[in-house]
Amino acid sequence: MNINCDLKSNPWLYRFAVLTAAATFLLLGAGGLVTSHEAGMSVPDWPNSYGYNMFAFPISKWTGGIFYEHTHRLWASAVGLMTTILAVWLWLKDSRKWMKWLGVIAFLLVFAQGVLGGLRVTMKMDSLGVFHGVIAQTFFVLTCAIALFTSHFWIELAAKQKSFSVPRGLRSHVLFVTILIFLQLILGATMRHQHAGLAIPDFPAAYGKIWPDTSPDAIARYNQQRIEATNVNPITAFQIVLQMIHRIVALVIFAGVAAAVGLSVKRLGGKDSLTKLAVFWLALIVFQIVFGMATIWTNKAADVATAHVMVGALSLVTGALWYIIAYGRSVKIQEAETAPLEAFGALAANK
């Protein structure tokens, strides 16, 4: 692949890519509200809504859980349209071949995501919801990466001599932590799509202990004592263990991101933009932990639980973009054009 030295940024393409990424972020929030309100099955048909064409479903009928599910569908349609436009735009106007294909991948992913969301409803399969949630996070990373690659910042970065490269060890560390965040998001999506509410209702203890009793008697006791106001599933030992792992991995991620800040300061200096991005990343992780605790203390209030999903997505994207930028800064100029695809491929391959 040849380097295009006179590659210029297209400001409107970049702005549209940013808009698509922002719309995707809001869509993640809308999806979080659907599961937080246990409303995923409140519109039993798809692609119609209660027999109406989705886009003609009367607003007067958007009540209760229908409001969350239906607005999620409409917003998803808008993101699908935006992604299609973005893919066509990239294909027609971006001179980088790999960018054209990245647009195609984004289109295929959003199409698959829409169909998956529909099948989750029509096939009544909770497990599809987990995939739907995980693909959503992956798609968000992809749209943010496309926005990065279409930016003036990235074009400039590709053209520069690599006198400010990032050590391989630091890059690998960030890649590892980012993958860990992705695995943590899979754990979170699995917990959400168990539709069991809070498997452990207290924090920092777990049923009053460091490690909760998961014997059948204990599970029966937890379910007996739990008074649910919504139609959630009974608690199981699997769900309790899942939440305990989620808590432990959160601590490991915090330590990993804090270490990334320390290593960035040491290797790149405090004024480097990647160091500043790492500090922002750490702040996100702190917020994420606070929202995680608040999710438990508020008995999984829908807005708090949704904020936990959204900050989790931002944490993943920040780690991924940090790695891609560091990779772009570290390769030789002759390799610059292939670098982002390899960097993104490295992330994807480890997922």
Place this chain on the structure above:
Amino acid sequence: MLMLVAMPIARAADIVGIVIFKGTPPAEIPLTQMEDNPDCMAMHTNTPTTHHYVVGPNGEFGNVTVYLQGMDGKSTGASAAPAVLDQKGCLYTPTIQAVQTGQKIIVRNSDPCIHNVHITPTVSGNDEHNDAQVPGAPDLTYTFSQPEMFMRFKCDVHPWMFAWVSVFDHPYFCVSGTDGKFVIKNVPPGKYTIVAAHRKAGEQTAQVEVKDADATVNFTFEAK
């Protein structure tokens, strides 16, 4: 002819009893989510609460499903009167009931708002359903072919709405009333294991022998 008159004729009898809950059940909580839905709240003067534990002043334990074990294959569900599950005031009524395999369950929408009837069986052979039911829509009818305890009916439009229906492959079951009393009718003479099951309080079993007269069995659940 003389012989027939002289022989004692074994007749079916009832098994009666009362279920008691000892101790203080967990406190029920208000359905605060309903407060965000004016259509539903308009049908209530106060915010309704959950009612997982229906316990009377003297511990009378309602909504306990009582049944005989090992009676599968005796269903008369096809000819039994349909059971009715109503959606009224954005709540399911009754919350707990039981039917036979093959017996019709009629789900009715008496509300002026949309509900979806989402049934989530866990036993293979019983199909999951998720059907829309707008105001004034005809009743929905379901039947299930496999025995299953506490099959959940829920509404995802109003996530506080849920009911549980147990399905038996025989007619020897009932649900205790608010006075804690239960009656299983027309049980043939014999020795049986009788089970009292509550969705949250668990299960208790007892042995009972039915002869010519009604048999009595009482159950006591204790708060854990």
